[in-house]
Amino acid sequence: MVIDEIKFSGHPNVLATHPRTIEITKDNYLTKEGNCIIGINANKACKDLNPKLRKLITKDDIPIKFQIIVGTLSFEINGFGNSKLTLNNQHEIVIRTSNYISSRTLSIKCNRAAVHIPRDIVSLLQDSNAKGSLIISANEP
DSSP states (O other): OEEEEEEEEOOTTOOOOOSSEEEEESOSOOOTTOTTEEEBSOSOOGGGSOHHHHHHHTSTTOEEEEEEEETTEEEEEEEEOOTTOOOOOSSEEEEESSOOOOTTEEEBSOSOOGGGSOHHHHHHHTSTTOEEEEEEEEOOO
16 A cells, blocks of 8 residues: 655635545635635645655556545545556645546546535644645555
8 A cells, every 4th residue: 555645724714515535735825715625735646645645646547545634533435546647736726526628637437525524624624733644555556
């Protein structure tokens, strides 16, 4: 298994109401229009991930597991890799329920989006002092 972790901070404008995506950004601000963004000030984006994990993610239909951890709470998401993923974005990661691919896309066909994140986790992320982690893992075939 190959694992990486993205650390991020919360923000008062975290809404987590988007029905198709979840985003984490290196930006240090968030407007209410960013309803898929659950974290800012991230320490990594697509391009920064562990090279072994990046290689796995760019294989068709490889299962990818995500775990969002905030304090003592956690939430799991399952998605898939794809050979068309470039993982070139230096600023953001986006996981999607759809098959849409851009340089920001880290995973497609995910079983959850921002709207599915439990509201107790979202409440914690609405504090700018909150610290969160996104653990990303994939098994080598």
